[in-house]
Amino acid sequence: MLAARVALRLGTLDLDVTIDAAPGEIVAVLGPNGAGKSTFLRAVAGLVPLDRGRVEVDAVVLEDVALRIHLPPERRPIGVVFQDYLLFPHLSALENVAFGLRARGVAARDARVRAGSWLDRLGLSEHANARPGALSGGQAQKVALARALAIDPRVLLLDEPLAALDASARGSVRRDLKRHLASFAGVRIVITHDPLEALALADRLVILEGGRVIQTGSPAAVTQRPRSRYIADLVGVNLLRGTSAAGQVAVAGGASLQSADAVDGEVFAVIHPRAVALHRARPEGSPRNVWRGRTSALDYQGDRVRVGVEGEMPIIAEVTPAAVRELDLAEGGEIWVSVKATEITVYPA
Amino acid sequence: MRAPFVIVTAVALLVAACAEPNPTGTPQIKDINVFAAASLTDAFTRVYDEYAKSNARVRFIFNFGSSSTLATQITNGAPADLFASADQANMQKIVDAMLTDGTPTAFATNRLEIAVLPGNPKKISSLADLARSDVILVLAAPTVPAGKYALEALSKTGVSAKPQSQEVDVRAVLNKVSLGEADAGIVYVTDVKSAGGRVTGVAIPEEQQVLARYPIAVVKSSKNAELAHGFMDYVLSPAGQNVLAEFGFSKP
Amino acid sequence: MRSERPPALFVALAAVGVAFFVLPLVGLVSRASWQTALGDLTSPEALTALRLSLVVSLAATALALLLGVPLAWIYARVPFRGRDVIRALTTLPMILPPVVGGVALLFAFGRRGLVGQALDAMFGIRIPFTTAGAILAATFVAMPFLVLTVESGLRSMDRRYEDAARTLGAGRWLVFRRVTLPLIAPSVFAGAVLCWARALGEFGATITFAGNLPGTTQTLPLAVYIALETRPEVAIMLSLVLLGVSLFILIAMRDRYLRGV
Numbered sequence: 001m002l003a004a005r006v007a008l009r010l011g012t013l014d015l016d017v018t019i020d021a022a023p024g025e026i027v028a029v030l031g032p033n034g035a036g037k038s039t040f041l042r043a044v045a046g047l048v049p050l051d052r053g054r055v056e057v058d059a060v061v062l063e064d065v066a067l068r069i070h071l072p073p074e075r076r077p078i079g080v081v082f083q084d085y086l087l088f089p090h091l092s093a094l095e096n097v098a099f100g101l102r103a104r105g106v107a108a109r110d111a112r113v114r115a116g117s118w119l120d121r122l123g124l125s126e127h128a129n130a131r132p133g134a135l136s137g138g139q140a141q142k143v144a145l146a147r148a149l150a151i152d153p154r155v156l157l158l159d160e161p162l163a164a165l166d167a168s169a170r171g172s173v174r175r176d177l178k179r180h181l182a183s184f185a186g187v188r189i190v191i192t193h194d195p196l197e198a199l200a201l202a203d204r205l206v207i208l209e210g211g212r213v214i215q216t217g218s219p220a221a222v223t224q225r226p227r228s229r230y231i232a233d234l235v236g237v238n239l240l241r242g243t244s245a246a247g248q249v250a251v252a253g254g255a256s257l258q259s260a261d262a263v264d265g266e267v268f269a270v271i272h273p274r275a276v277a278l279h280r281a282r283p284e285g286s287p288r289n290v291w292r293g294r295t296s297a298l299d300y301q302g303d304r305v306r307v308g309v310e311g312e313m314p315i316i317a318e319v320t321p322a323a324v325r326e327l328d329l330a331e332g333g334e335i336w337v338s339v340k341a342t343e344i345t346v347y348p349a
Numbered sequence: 350m351r352a353p354f355v356i357v358t359a360v361a362l363l364v365a366a367c368a369e370p371n372p373t374g375t376p377q378i379k380d381i382n383v384f385a386a387a388s389l390t391d392a393f394t395r396v397y398d399e400y401a402k403s404n405a406r407v408r409f410i411f412n413f414g415s416s417s418t419l420a421t422q423i424t425n426g427a428p429a430d431l432f433a434s435a436d437q438a439n440m441q442k443i444v445d446a447m448l449t450d451g452t453p454t455a456f457a458t459n460r461l462e463i464a465v466l467p468g469n470p471k472k473i474s475s476l477a478d479l480a481r482s483d484v485i486l487v488l489a490a491p492t493v494p495a496g497k498y499a500l501e502a503l504s505k506t507g508v509s510a511k512p513q514s515q516e517v518d519v520r521a522v523l524n525k526v527s528l529g530e531a532d533a534g535i536v537y538v539t540d541v542k543s544a545g546g547r548v549t550g551v552a553i554p555e556e557q558q559v560l561a562r563y564p565i566a567v568v569k570s571s572k573n574a575e576l577a578h579g580f581m582d583y584v585l586s587p588a589g590q591n592v593l594a595e596f597g598f599s600k601p
Numbered sequence: 602m603r604s605e606r607p608p609a610l611f612v613a614l615a616a617v618g619v620a621f622f623v624l625p626l627v628g629l630v631s632r633a634s635w636q637t638a639l640g641d642l643t644s645p646e647a648l649t650a651l652r653l654s655l656v657v658s659l660a661a662t663a664l665a666l667l668l669g670v671p672l673a674w675i676y677a678r679v680p681f682r683g684r685d686v687i688r689a690l691t692t693l694p695m696i697l698p699p700v701v702g703g704v705a706l707l708f709a710f711g712r713r714g715l716v717g718q719a720l721d722a723m724f725g726i727r728i729p730f731t732t733a734g735a736i737l738a739a740t741f742v743a744m745p746f747l748v749l750t751v752e753s754g755l756r757s758m759d760r761r762y763e764d765a766a767r768t769l770g771a772g773r774w775l776v777f778r779r780v781t782l783p784l785i786a787p788s789v790f791a792g793a794v795l796c797w798a799r800a801l802g803e804f805g806a807t808i809t810f811a812g813n814l815p816g817t818t819q820t821l822p823l824a825v826y827i828a829l830e831t832r833p834e835v836a837i838m839l840s841l842v843l844l845g846v847s848l849f850i851l852i853a854m855r856d857r858y859l860r861g862v
Contacts, residue, residue, distance in 0.1 A: 047764050073767040086765040090783040099779070100769035151770055417830040485712075485730065490813065492831045513730035514812025515819075517826065525812070529713035530729045 002155050002187045006043045007052035015039055015211040016052075019189070021155075021204075026181060026188040028202030030195060032230055035208040037191045038083070041157050044189075045080050046073035057154050057187075074103070079148030083160040085140045087132035093119060093143045094128040100151035118146040122180065137165040138173040145180060155187045162197055174200055195234040199223075207231055225347050227268060238271040238315050244346055255313040258288040259344040266349040273306060273318035275343035279336040280327055288341040295333050298324065309337055379573050381580065382428055384412045384419040386435035386563065387518040388459060388495065388536075391543040392596035393433070399592055400583050407576050415493035415518035416440075423448060423568060430571040431581060433563060435459070435519075435537075436494035440564040450574055453566035455601035456584050457593050459537045460558055461502055463551040464526045464544070471532045473551055476503060479510040479533055487522050487531035488512040495519035498559040499535035506557045523548065537561065539597040562601065626844065633841060634834045641838040649816050650824035650839065657732065657820055658800040661739035662747075665796045669747040670789065674777075676748070677755035692745045694806075699742055703809025706741060710734075711810075734811035735818045739800035746799050747792035754788025755781075791854055798850045802843060 007016040015036040021027045042048045055063040062071045097115035122142040205222045207215040215227040226232040232239030242251035244267040249257045293311025307317045390413045420439040423429050424446050434440040440453050479486050489496030516522045522534040527547035541550035567577040583589045710717040710728045720726040728734045766780040804822040811818040828836040
């Protein structure tokens with residue numbers, strides 16, 4: 001298992017992140033560019049020293065600032081698949097995979113045999129003698145994976161393993177990667193800025209923003225109850241923050257919503273854009289939450305249209321193109337918004 | 350201003366600067382190029398200082414080097430007006446190339462001396478000592494007069510001394526000794542004298558001596574042959590000879 | 602590269618520029634006596650100088666590699682106070698008149714020099730007038746070419762390859778040997794070739810510091826200078842050898858020269 005608290009300052013980044021991962025678990029560290037994901041990975045691998053914190057793998061301390069312990073990268077039981085893979089261009093695929101074994105003192109012949117069997121497992125034996133320059137992106141990724149796994153690490157770190165691939169190859173490579181990751185028994189941590197990749201590969205998500213962990217949990221839990229604008233945008237829901245008392249949520253800006261959920265105190269409120277109804281005139285009937293706004297943007301996405309509404313409570317609605325025509329929606333036009341109380345999910349902040 | 354005009358102007362100025370001075374202007378200072386053996390460096394500079402007192406309109410530009418280098422430069426068309434060689438052989442090259450204006454005239458003689466470190470720490474007293482294994486000896490290259498004379502003197506004496514370096518001219522030999530890199534070098538009497546206290550001279554007895562004869566001649570291609578002859582005459586005059594004697598040269 | 606029709610003025614001035622460089626070479630070739638070329642080049646004095654020049658220039662290149670690669674590594678990787686000043690000092694011989702370099706070497710490694718004095722007193726080692734002296738002189742003027750080329754190679758390489766190697770279990774020395782060095786090999790090779798060419802052509806520092814003795818310190822350029830007065834045909838042939846080698850190197854290295862501009 002991996003237990004890491006990584007705290008350091010690097011340029012404008014102020015990183016302070018604690019991540020624990022159990023063996024067999026695949027954790028995706030997800031966050032926008034500049035959140036500190038790659039720095040976290042480099043710190044765990046020993047490539048960047050910590051200012052404060054501790055890194056422990058299977059109860060062995062690799063680094064502890066207070067105890068002045070710092071194991072250099074070459075002595076950590078950690079395999080890394082780097083962004084762009086970084087296969088040594090002057091060595092063949094086989095030599096790349098054998099590199100770690102040779103560095104750890106395995107005899108040349110033995111190392112080649114073991115490297116060969118790794119390439120076999122990944123279905124790359126016919127490319128054993130190819131230079132990295134002659135490999136496709138997907139092949140290079142497998143060689144990088146084999147190279148990292150050949151040293152028999154306890155922890156496998158992958159930095160944006162799919163970012164270097166073009167979109168057409170990404171799907172199949174991702175499926176292969178998931179399969180190969182499944183066969184590795186140690187801790188697996190995938191660094192990514194791509195939510196699809198995170199959702200496809202990981203058992204657990206850790207959301208990183210501005211050098212801090214914002215949220216952690218299963219993909220379902222994180223997407224259903226986002227705790228940051230970043231995740232809300234990724235999932236495509238409206239996220240509001242406010243104070244709830246007796247089913248009445250007071251949000252920033254002075255507006256207030258009624259919810260069917262009875263949670264008191266500081267809360268997040270999530271409203272799916274599909275649950276936001278738009279009207280030309282003030283609607284009659286049951287909706288508890290009705291307010292007026294101005295359409296700010298129309299974003300056509302296939303058979304749906306996302307409509308941004310400005311006003312005392314900014315919100316995004318999702319309607320059909322037919323509804324856009326019926327409502328005669330135009331940017332800057334006045335519009336009424338309604339949301340049923342039962343469509344608002346409220347949970348503690 | 351347009352660029353071509355600037356360039357044309359610049360080229361014109363450059364050409365004008367290199368060309369003959371304008372004869373209609375104020376009295377011009379004439380340049381005389383004197384190519385002289387390296388051993389004459391100090392003496393000729395002084396001779397010129399004396400000469401210039403009564404000849405203000407002539408400016409001498411000296412090119413000191415090994416006589417063999419200078420002879421090569423002159424035969425290849427270097428703009429020399431006057432050539433003073435440290436030996437007959439290199440003057441002969443100019444004569445053979447029919448580049449002299451008149452017959453070369455001997456104006457000085459010089460003698461060899463052993464230059465050693467100040468105070469003579471290696472106790473060198475004769476040419477024979479130069480063959481000692483603890484003595485670092487430096488000579489001029491056999492292609493330059495000083496080197497040729499030194500080898501003559503050594504063979505006359507029956508000494509087989511091996512130099513550690515064959516320097517390009519006699520001044521370089523003197524420098525290697527005065528810098529302390531060499532223990533001894535064979536140079537001219539005049540070199541030891543001009544080095545002041547930086548080296549000590551060890552005399553070479555008469556029977557082992559080689560007499561260096563210095564000829565001087567005006568170069569045929571000289572555009573100022575008259576002025577060049579004037580300086581040559583001064584060197585041969587009692588006044589010029591006195592200055593040379595001050596620096597250790599003997600009469601021809 | 603986009604091709605463009607040049608203005609006539611540029612063509613004219615450029616032609617003058619080319620002529621300025623080419624005419625001396627043509628002059629050299631026109632004076633060569635081809636009938637005796639083989640004999641001149643295989644004359645004992647020519648062969649001695651050729652052999653010595655090879656030994657001196659190769660030894661200087663080896664010494665420059667040994668000292669220059671670590672120096673370039675430190676310049677490229679370790680920011681320290683005064684780095685720019687020290688780099689400038691070690692690059693100085695590139696523009697310093699070689700004779701000045703030779704005199705400076707005498708004051709350091711000569712018999713009366715700062716270090717030379719101690720070497721003489723303690724070990725009886727004297728450097729001037731020896732082949733070692735010629736090698737030192739050549740290294741002094743040629744090593745900066747190697748250091749600068751290797752430093753720029755190190756600066757432009759992707760250091761993440763070294764990180765990758767370390768996570769695979771390679772210590773710093775192994776990373777340098779198996780990853781860094783192969784990745785900068787083109788720069789090291791180019792630097793070594795430039796360094797060798799400069800060492801081969803070295804004259805001023807050698808004659809000032811090491812002296813001039815056939816077989817010991819009289820390298821090709823010195824032999825050319827001495828032979829010019831007595832056997833010009835040999836001098837011309839040796840010059841043509843130097844010329845040919847230099848020309849070949851410059852053509853082979855053209856990419857290196859143009860890339861940095």
